[in-house]
Amino acid sequence: MGIKSFMGKRAASKKSFQEPILVKDYMTSKLVTFREKDHIMDVMEKLVKNGISGGCVVNDKHELVGIISEGDCMKQVSDSRYYNMPMSDSFVENRMNRNVETIDGNMNVLDAAKIFIEKKFRRFPIVENGRLIGQISQRDVLRAALKLKGQNWQY
Template sequence: MGIKSFQGKRSTEKKEFVAPILVSDYMSTKLVSFRPEQSILEVMEAFAKHRISGGPVLDSNGFLVGMVSEADCMKQISESRYFNLPILDKRVERFMSREIDSIPHDMTIFDAARIFDTHHRRRLPVMKNDILVGQISRKDIVIAALKLSGHNWK
């Protein structure tokens, strides 16, 4: 398993810009998370209930061990149909992505936008001192850009 953390410009330098531009200002902090031992069916139900398309997978100590998405569910649905097997028996740990790209909480939204553009992710976990503190999506970056559109971006 590997969590690759992208680094960007830190927020330690003084800025003339008054509007917030950090990932932590726009990330979601109330996340729907999953456990490796959960069934993929439970994940699909949570996706539908909360109208989400993915989320972090946390171990029993609350550490990030993977990400699960609708694409992972599609693999399960496809396999179940092909092998004529029930969906209920499959655990998240079998289908989740273990190679995780993450970003630090104090990265600028501009650096995050570059990562989304070059790595084709829909969402990225946001970390602070190796602890999951949130998640940011492409949509969050677009919303941040709209809020900042009347300002000079530095």
């Protein structure tokens, strides 16, 4: 005698098609940006005033050349105090990070979440045709996840 299943026939799962949720759909495009010749004190003022932890540094063509963060500014403040050096000659170009990693605006935002976890960054610039077009933060990824409400993590 064969084994009989009491589970009955299973209904085929219905997969609904959803558009992928892309980084460019959740990135911030109105950015506070900085220039290499900006003074560190001006950067600190803008960071505090706008409630942000860092920003992209661009040139005259709006091409990304670096990132400056609160941490970079804090290092300047600490070094100035420790070495008793005035901050009058402290500029973005001396403190910014020039080795910037970017994310593709057409990437699925949940794939971007994995990159945030792996890299431990707070933000990633989005560059298109050589120009800065936006930035995505960890908070932007959380907004996208809330939209999905945990129903379908594939999209």
